[in-house]
Amino acid sequence: xxxxxxxxxxxxxxxxxxxxxxxxxxxxxxxxxxxxxxxxxxxxxxxxxxxxxxxxxxxxxxxxxxxxxxxxxxxxxxxxxxxxxxxxxxxxxxxxxxxxxxxxxxxxxxxxxxxxxxxxxxxxxxxxxxxxxxxxxxxxxxxxxxxxxxxxxxxxxxxxxxxxxxxxxxxxxxxxxxxxxxxxxxxxxxxxxxxxxxxxxxxxxxxxxxxxxxxxxxxxxxxxxxxxxxxxxxxxxxxxxxxxxxxxxxxxxxxxxxxxxxxxxxxxxxxxxxxxxxxxxx
Amino acid sequence: xxxxxxxxxxxxxxxxxxxxxxxxxxxxxxxxxxxxxxxxxxxxxxxxxxxxxxxxxxxxxxxxxxxxxxxxxxxxxxxxxxxxxxxxxxxxxxxxxxxxxxxxxxxxxxxxxxxxxxxxxxxxxxxxxxxxxxxxxxxxxxxxxxxxxxxxxxxxxxxxxxxxxxxxxxxxxxxxxxxxxxxxxxxxxxxxxxxxxxxxxxxxxxxxxxxxxxxxxxxxxxxxxxxxxxxxxxxxxxxxxxxxxxxxxx
Numbered sequence: 001x002x003x004x005x006x007x008x009x010x011x012x013x014x015x016x017x018x019x020x021x022x023x024x025x026x027x028x029x030x031x032x033x034x035x036x037x038x039x040x041x042x043x044x045x046x047x048x049x050x051x052x053x054x055x056x057x058x059x060x061x062x063x064x065x066x067x068x069x070x071x072x073x074x075x076x077x078x079x080x081x082x083x084x085x086x087x088x089x090x091x092x093x094x095x096x097x098x099x100x101x102x103x104x105x106x107x108x109x110x111x112x113x114x115x116x117x118x119x120x121x122x123x124x125x126x127x128x129x130x131x132x133x134x135x136x137x138x139x140x141x142x143x144x145x146x147x148x149x150x151x152x153x154x155x156x157x158x159x160x161x162x163x164x165x166x167x168x169x170x171x172x173x174x175x176x177x178x179x180x181x182x183x184x185x186x187x188x189x190x191x192x193x194x195x196x197x198x199x200x201x202x203x204x205x206x207x208x209x210x211x212x213x214x215x216x217x218x219x220x221x222x223x224x225x226x227x228x229x230x231x232x233x234x235x236x237x238x239x240x241x242x243x244x245x246x247x248x249x250x251x252x253x254x255x256x257x258x259x260x261x262x263x264x265x266x267x268x269x270x271x272x273x274x275x276x277x278x279x280x281x282x
Numbered sequence: 283x284x285x286x287x288x289x290x291x292x293x294x295x296x297x298x299x300x301x302x303x304x305x306x307x308x309x310x311x312x313x314x315x316x317x318x319x320x321x322x323x324x325x326x327x328x329x330x331x332x333x334x335x336x337x338x339x340x341x342x343x344x345x346x347x348x349x350x351x352x353x354x355x356x357x358x359x360x361x362x363x364x365x366x367x368x369x370x371x372x373x374x375x376x377x378x379x380x381x382x383x384x385x386x387x388x389x390x391x392x393x394x395x396x397x398x399x400x401x402x403x404x405x406x407x408x409x410x411x412x413x414x415x416x417x418x419x420x421x422x423x424x425x426x427x428x429x430x431x432x433x434x435x436x437x438x439x440x441x442x443x444x445x446x447x448x449x450x451x452x453x454x455x456x457x458x459x460x461x462x463x464x465x466x467x468x469x470x471x472x473x474x475x476x477x478x479x480x481x482x483x484x485x486x487x488x489x490x491x492x493x494x495x496x497x498x499x500x501x502x503x504x505x506x507x508x509x510x511x512x513x514x515x516x517x518x519x520x521x522x523x524x525x526x527x528x529x530x531x532x
Contacts, residue, residue, distance in 0.1 A: 037370055152389050159380045163366045169333060169359050170436070171384035216371050217416050 020131040021234025027188035029227025032209035046095035050102025056109035073186035126197030196249035292341035316485035358438030381435035407431035423454025
């Protein structure tokens with residue numbers, strides 16, 4: 001741990017990694033909160049995996065894979081949102097199909113790319129230590145977008161997430177906000193892919209928000225708390241993984257899973273003790 | 283003057299058999315209408331037609347003289363208890379404030395006027411003491427009253443309630459109907475329920491629905507009518523404490 005903090009002052013890539021983790025935490029704290037309360041974790045997972053298709057095509061065409069990822073994420077979000085809003089019946093199947101076909105497209109294009117030497121592992125599992133200054137800039141832009149949108153439309157987004165039908169009756173453009181929400185979730189997924197890769201995205205999107213939901217009393221509080229937890233987890237995971245040279249993304253996720261487990265168990269224990277005290281008092 | 287709600291030979295199907303057939307019904311201003319009927323009788327469908335969430339297959343629905351979806355701003359809606367997750371991190375006041383969405387500015391926060399309206403509505407519905415609590419901590423009756431407050435904050439001319447008593451105990455049910463009794467002086471109320479025995483003591487008129495409008499009465503609903511409606515004898519449970527104070531509404 002001490003070696004990590006000593007190295008932090010000297011090594012620029014570590015500073016970038018730390019900043020990348022913090023920037024990703026903002027997006028995952030805010031949008032993860034919506035994902036958790038709306039219970040669309042599977043949908044977000046589908047988008048995350050479909051993103052590989054866009055990255056593969058961009059790589060094949062010699063473009064920046066981040067741009068391919070953004071395009072694929074938005075297309076996937078609109079597709080799922082369109083099906084989801086039309087009828088709730090088969091969205092599960094559609095998400096599953098999107099999930100797998102997106103990945104298949106990505107793998108095919110990457111295999112056909114000239115000089116097949118791309119590190120597929122870094123797409124799948126991320127590499128926060130390789131975050132470039134350009135990636136950080138894209139992350140800042142996406143974070144600003146997320147924060148501004150939520151500040152402007154907090155009330156509409158909460159109403160749509162809480163009770164769609166009532167929101168529609170109050171004249172809220174439910175369809176628009178639903179699609180907007182999915183698109184922003186998709187963009188958040190793209191920022192997180194840099195940090196933990198597309199397979200592990202779902203954990204970083206949902207676990208900080210799920211932990212926060214055990215303590216927060218409002219959606220805004222949950223967002224702030226989830227962002228803070230995200231920062232602690234990414235910094236902690238990075239620090240823990242540095243000296244033994246473990247994969248940073250996997251360490252961050254494992255730490256998140258552990259914290260969720262401990263928090264849930266503690267919450268349960270407190271609840272039981274309170275019940276017992278009530279029974280003894282009666 | 284036209285009626286607040288008018289249904290003219292309305293039929294509706296979700297694509298299969300007719301759920302509603304030839305329903306003609308007019309609700310006058312200031313009426314307290316109870317719509318009763320067994321499960322699957324089309325009660326909720328009727329409500330959704332009035333709210334403009336569905337369009338009739340044939341016939342016409344008019345609310346306050348306009349198309350239902352144009353009249354929405356003047357209709358307060360209290361949905362069924364189950365339409366949202368109880369563990370959603372939202373306080374009573376925040377939920378009630380959502381009723382202001384159609385009336386307040388598009389961007390940013392709720393205005394002072396919105397907060398004042400929410401406070402008033404919560405007082406009317408007797409949930410002001412719990413305004414800061416998460417809805418997950420409330421009892422069934424309190425949630426129902428908070429939902430009424432959310433509908434009241436829209437300053438409706440018509441209040442529409444879908445099964446307001448289906449998930450709460452008798453005492454809470456009593457409270458809800460007492461609350462509606464106070465509200466009926468200032469607005470038209472339509473309540474949908476399968477709980478026929480209790481509701482008929484409060485409403486000014488009952489519409490019995492089972493695909494068609496089976497009966498349509500301002501007098502007491504008799505056992506024979508209920509039998510006709512449900513197609514089998516039904517035990518009507520009377521609540522003695524009510525009978526002593528007020529008889530069935532005439």
